[in-house]
Amino acid sequence: MALSAFVLEGGVVYHTYSCYDRGTDVLNGTWQLLDRTPKGRVRAPIEAGTSSGWPRRRDEYAEAGTENG
Amino acid sequence: MADQRVGTRDEWLVARERLLQREKELTRLSDELAHQRQQLPWVRVDKEYRFETDEGTHTLAELFDGRSQLLVYHLMFGPDDEAACPGCSFYADHLDGSLVHLNHHDVTLVCASRAPLDKIRAYRRRMGWRFPWVSSFGSDFNVDSRSSPMTRGGPGPATTSARGAEPSSGSHPPLRMARS
Numbered sequence: 001m002a003l004s005a006f007v008l009e010g011g012v013v014y015h016t017y018s019c020y021d022r023g024t025d026v027l028n029g030t031w032q033l034l035d036r037t038p039k040g041r042v043r044a045p046i047e048a049g050t051s052s053g054w055p056r057r058r059d060e061y062a063e064a065g066t067e068n069g
Numbered sequence: 070m071a072d073q074r075v076g077t078r079d080e081w082l083v084a085r086e087r088l089l090q091r092e093k094e095l096t097r098l099s100d101e102l103a104h105q106r107q108q109l110p111w112v113r114v115d116k117e118y119r120f121e122t123d124e125g126t127h128t129l130a131e132l133f134d135g136r137s138q139l140l141v142y143h144l145m146f147g148p149d150d151e152a153a154c155p156g157c158s159f160y161a162d163h164l165d166g167s168l169v170h171l172n173h174h175d176v177t178l179v180c181a182s183r184a185p186l187d188k189i190r191a192y193r194r195r196m197g198w199r200f201p202w203v204s205s206f207g208s209d210f211n212v213d214s215r216s217s218p219m220t221r222g223g224p225g226p227a228t229t230s231a232r233g234a235e236p237s238s239g240s241h242p243p244l245r246m247a248r249s
Contacts (some may be wrong), residue, residue, distance in 0.1 A: 007139070058197075
């Protein structure tokens with residue numbers, strides 16, 4: 001995941017900013033929410049025995065069924 | 070969580086107050102960095118990139134879609150992949166809610182991937198996403214933007230000067246973009 005920012009002025013495009021890796025952490029609302037939970041980003045999936053992959057694609061949590069929406 | 074301390078409400082309040090001061094420091098620092106981010110020099114993009122979009126072939130300037138600011142999310146989805154990378158997809162799950170607010174703040178947000186447009190459309194349907202998503206297939210955009218894994222570790226601005234080998238697959242998460 002990476003993000004780039006551009007501006008268009010007077011018909012000219014300028015590149016103004018890019019970030020990547022941990023620099024994109026703050027762009028992800030789920031990370032920010034997990035940072036405010038007791039077990040944080042890492043511990044819960046491992047302790048729950050689901051370390052085989054998190055996050056997964058949204059339709060690949062088939063067995064988990066943890067969505068409460 | 071065997072090492073976790075259990076305390077009284079009063080102890081919690083003291084500790085929370087101490088942490089609140091640190092959180093406020095972070096907020097102020099974050100505001101300061103946002104300002105410094107806006108002071109970075111602009112780098113002119115002269116190269117004519119072409120993107121395949123739902124409305125046909127567009128230039129980078131046309132991706133702005135009538136607005137003056139453009140955010141491009143580089144979603145790792147290589148030409149040979151059938152799905153975008155799980156980490157990028159996790160991020161992309163957060164985008165649709167922001168779109169209308171960004172658009173009314175003079176910001177266009179698009180995602181860009183190296184996969185061809187038909188693969189992008191199929192995966193977007195599967196994920197239920199609505200944000201604009203363009204293909205940079207056949208263009209150097211992702212490489213030049215240092216968003217492809219083969220270019221990781223490279224220094225330099227994320228514009229038109231940096232070139233790297235095209236990766237065969239976009240399906241692993243860490244990306245390298247310009248260091249400021």
